[in-house]
Amino acid sequence: LILLMAAALLAAGFTDNQPKEKSGRGASMPETQKNLKTVTLAGGCFWCVEADFEKLPGVIEAISGYTGGRGDNPTYGDYAQKGHVEAVQVIYDPAKISYPQLLDYFWRHVDPTDAGGQFVDRGAQYRSAIFYQDAEQKQLAEASRQALAKSNRFSKPIVTEILPLTEFYRAEDYHQDYYQTHAVKYKYYRWNSGRDQFIQKVWGEGQAAAADPPGDPKYAKPDDAALRQKLTPRQYQVTQQEGTEPAFQNEYWDNKKAGIYVDIVSGEPLFISTDKYDSGTGWPSFTKPLEPGNIVEREDRKLFSKRTEVRSKHGNSHLGHVFADGPAPTGLRYCMNSAALRFIPKEYLEKAGYGKYLKFLGPDQHPGK
Incomplete structure (x- = not known):
């Protein structure tokens, strides 16, 4: 139990408010990336959310960060006190994957009925949320949430919030690509968090495999x-x-x-x-x-x-x-x-x-x- 709590306390990370490489706030977007779009999502520990989305074909990059709070320039040490949540900014190619498809993937990797956190991580800073950038994203997010509720997949109400995106702050470098740079620790944390067990229980064996892109025939x-x-x-x-x-x-x-x-x-x-x-x-x-x-x-x-x-x-x-x-x-x-x-x-x-x-x-x- 002590090891699990320690692993849970380690979980965190985030970025900034423009689609860009993993750099600081205010960097301009490269010319080659001007056709890309972003979606900002909170689903508990951002190590896990980033890892899940970076496996998805059509996603260029996922960046861990903090958003949704009141205080400026949050850090891992104070983001919760400033009212922020752990979130991930997903940069994607709309020619390869659509915003509604990203939302569908999101629902299949979180517990949208949990208002007190996500899996082993408890507290408002770990709650799930979709942050919209414009009226179209808001409308599509609300429609997606309503469709999930009507599907009767869950017996409890869907409590994932849909909120306007204000400022998105990049998390410390330590948290970026954590699943790659600290693979053993990440695997241990993720398994003990209960996330994958929940996904398998709710969505079945097929969804556990769906977290990975299909195999390359070559x-x-x-x-x-x-x-x-x-x-x-x-x-x-x-x-x-x-x-x-x-x-x-x-x-x-x-x-x-x-x-x-x-x-x-x-x-x-x-x-x-x-x-x-x-x-x-x-x-x-x-x-x-x-x-x-x-x-x-x-x-x-x-x-x-x-x-x-x-x-x-x-x-x-x-x-x-x-x-x-x-x-x-x-x-x-x-x-x-x-x-x-x-x-x-x-x-x-x-x-x-x-x-x-x-x-x-x-x-x-x-x-x-």
């Missing part, structure tokens, strides 16, 4: 017969049977070349050389994933202690484990099996179809730090 997993032909015995044993290769006797533990690492089974991009470091363990280690959406983390108790297993999303390959003993800035060590990976050198990225990652491997970026 990274589809081959059938078992094809895998046995494609993979070496070691690669098959590691990826399909959750094996572990010997330390210091594997292909990439000391690889210092520039490039990316993809799943040996599906080809989905997983890690990049600029995030690789020498952990002294004898296995390739990284501080964070290249594509967090391609990583799935699961609890593993097979060795009589709780660990966090890392698998690929599309290939469902066992990759290794992640530990909270890595270097700054993430504090994480993604300890991977070389047998689960295929390394693509920088000079072959374009030809192999991974050219978009070249920008992360500039001349001043060196692997093996």
Whole structure:
């Protein structure tokens, strides 16, 4: 209980009032973003709301922040006293996803009947709300709330507020992308918050999966017969049977070349050389994933202690484990099996179809730090 309360007290974060990159208030919007729109939503802990919306196709970015209160320039230490709530400003492409679709997604990731907070987080600062920017957003939000009420999905009244957006203040950097920068802590907090259990209970198994974008067909997993032909015995044993290769006797533990690492089974991009470091363990280690959406983390108790297993999303390959003993800035060590990976050198990225990652491997970026 003490651990759960401590985890709950950690939950927080927010941004500003213009659609923009994660920068301070008053920054101008880049020319390429002028066709984008924003919606501002409160659904409890903004770590979770930001994580859910950044998975949604059509969403460019979600920014954690504070809004709805009286005091200016709130911080995590005083936003509640100033009457603000934790909220997330969602920047989206209206050509790919509509405002009503965003609202429908929002309803499926909060408890709209809870006036006292959200899940484990209690207090007015965690209440749910939709903040509208104009009359059209207000009208659509009210219609969406009314439709939810008439659906009889919930036995209790819908209490989510619909309020005018005044000022939106960006939260501290620590809270931005928390689900990526503090993945283990976030996973622990989220599971113990009760949010996902509530979503599954109310919306069913299908909705739990709907929180993730559909799998990319180009990274589809081959059938078992094809895998046995494609993979070496070691690669098959590691990826399909959750094996572990010997330390210091594997292909990439000391690889210092520039490039990316993809799943040996599906080809989905997983890690990049600029995030690789020498952990002294004898296995390739990284501080964070290249594509967090391609990583799935699961609890593993097979060795009589709780660990966090890392698998690929599309290939469902066992990759290794992640530990909270890595270097700054993430504090994480993604300890991977070389047998689960295929390394693509920088000079072959374009030809192999991974050219978009070249920008992360500039001349001043060196692997093996």
